[in-house]
Amino acid sequence: MTFLTAEMPSYTYAVKGEKLLRSGGCECMIARKEKTSSESCGYLLKISGKCRDALKILDRYAVPYKVISDGGA
Amino acid sequence: MINFDNAATTFPKPAAVRRAVSVAMRKFGGNSGRGGHELAMLTSAALYSARETAAEFFGAQPENVIFTMNCTHALNMAIKGIMADGGHMIISSMEHNSSARPAAALALKNKISLSAAEVFPENERTVESFRSLIRKDTKAVVCTIAGNVTGQLLPFREIGQLCREHGICFIADGAQACGIIDVKMSDGINILCTSGHKGLYGITGTGMLITDGKFPITPIIQGGTGSGSLSLFQPDILPDSLESGTPNIIGAMSVKAGIEFVRSIGTDKIFRHESALCQKFITLIEKNDDIIVYRSPSAEYVPIVSFNIRGMPSEKTAALLADKGFCLRAGFHCAALAHASLGTENGTVRYAPSVFSTENDTVSLVLQLTKLKNY
Numbered sequence: 119m120t121f122l123t124a125e126m127p128s129y130t131y132a133v134k135g136e137k138l139l140r141s142g143g144c145e146c147m148i149a150r151k152e153k154t155s156s157e158s159c160g161y162l163l164k165i166s167g168k169c170r171d172a173l174k175i176l177d178r179y180a181v182p183y184k185v186i187s188d189g190g191a
Numbered sequence: 192m193i194n195f196d197n198a199a200t201t202f203p204k205p206a207a208v209r210r211a212v213s214v215a216m217r218k219f220g221g222n223s224g225r226g227g228h229e230l231a232m233l234t235s236a237a238l239y240s241a242r243e244t245a246a247e248f249f250g251a252q253p254e255n256v257i258f259t260m261n262c263t264h265a266l267n268m269a270i271k272g273i274m275a276d277g278g279h280m281i282i283s284s285m286e287h288n289s290s291a292r293p294a295a296a297l298a299l300k301n302k303i304s305l306s307a308a309e310v311f312p313e314n315e316r317t318v319e320s321f322r323s324l325i326r327k328d329t330k331a332v333v334c335t336i337a338g339n340v341t342g343q344l345l346p347f348r349e350i351g352q353l354c355r356e357h358g359i360c361f362i363a364d365g366a367q368a369c370g371i372i373d374v375k376m377s378d379g380i381n382i383l384c385t386s387g388h389k390g391l392y393g394i395t396g397t398g399m400l401i402t403d404g405k406f407p408i409t410p411i412i413q414g415g416t417g418s419g420s421l422s423l424f425q426p427d428i429l430p431d432s433l434e435s436g437t438p439n440i441i442g443a444m445s446v447k448a449g450i451e452f453v454r455s456i457g458t459d460k461i462f463r464h465e466s467a468l469c470q471k472f473i474t475l476i477e478k479n480d481d482i483i484v485y486r487s488p489s490a491e492y493v494p495i496v497s498f499n500i501r502g503m504p505s506e507k508t509a510a511l512l513a514d515k516g517f518c519l520r521a522g523f524h525c526a527a528l529a530h531a532s533l534g535t536e537n538g539t540v541r542y543a544p545s546v547f548s549t550e551n552d553t554v555s556l557v558l559q560l561t562k563l564k565n566y
């Protein structure tokens with residue numbers, strides 16, 4: 119189940135975020151945006167499982183993101 | 192055919208590099224960072240892994256590794272990108288045209304002011320030479336880590352420190368050093384430009400710009416990046432801002448394999464092997480009074496030896512050696528400033544071994560050289 123979906127500015131940051139989160143014990147996967155947003159096409163980081171630290175991890179490593187759905191992670 | 196022109200591009204390439212190219216051709220046929228289908232994602236992951244390998248090798252962040260066509264491309268991006276708003280720039284008197292020409296082009300159009308720091312055999316004098324040229328508006332120092340004509344190793348760590356003290360961007364040209372000596376961004380380098388096809392053993396058409404991100408680089412090329420597609424403005428995130436258009440994915444995979452090959456041996460061991468060959472070469476040819484070697488006992492060198500047969504144009508020497516199956520580059524090596532400093536009006540012949548070069552081949556070369564002096 120996806121708890122949090124973050125829009126990533128590029129594939130590079132999506133995969134960097136994915137690796138950092140996985141090494142921090144957060145389950146996640148990269149997905150292509152299903153719907154083209156007003157900004158552009160791109161990639162999402164879907165974070166599953168309870169991972170309250172996910173955003174802190176991304177912030178700590180200066181990985182840019184935009185939360186587009188927060189399921190309570 | 193025996194290749195001693197490895198300072199231009201290394202050949203042969205390691206088996207692991209050849210395999211990596213073959214795998215990339217068969218598996219990574221999508222486009223990177225553009226699309227969500229399996230082929231695109233596989234290719235994107237592969238390219239990211241190449242960034243990670245390079246980042247780890249040089250002590251950088253993966254997103255700060257920009258794949259380029261070659262070192263010249265990287266240096267143009269760095270020089271024009273950092274100097275976009277003008278200012279003063281210092282280059283060394285040993286620079287390759289890959290730095291000297293873009294710098295001169297900006298200076299000729301009065302977009303920047305440019306100074307050239309003289310390089311001496313003694314490191315302290317070279318550092319002082321750079322220090323004496325620093326002005327209030329000095330924005331960048333561009334310096335090769337090792338000259339491509341004589342192989343002289345410049346005091347790049349000390350120059351990096353000098354730049355750090357003055358808040359100046361240090362752009363280092365690592366074309367003749369990367370893969371042969373241990374180069375890290377923590378050596379005081381803000382932007383490292385290197386080829387991928389020389390000491391890193393990737394295929395031709397590869398290079399990298401690696402930045403520590405402290406000095407924003409204005410892109411000189413804009414275009415598709417796979418990100419922010421609806422905006423007419425170039426993204427400001429790396430690597431996208433500096434990597435427009437489809438990257439050379441197969442080339443990047445070859446560089447990754449090349450770096451892994453270098454790492455498996457170790458730069459120390461590579462340096463020792465190639466330097467030992469250079470020393471053997473010098474020892475043998477110095478017995479001959481008709482051969483001039485362009486080295487100073489006060490300077491340090493990467494494994495390159497420039498020489499001439501007295502009274503014989505360098506191109507003639509190289510042509511006669513080529514007839515005997517030896518590949519050495521003669522002439523001016525795209526380095527007008529360095530040859531002007533050396534005073535070599537007819538250029539030089541350059542002996543540049545690789546990790547695959549042998550002592551036997553070096554001795555054979557010297558035997559041929561001994562015969563040539565009678566021409």
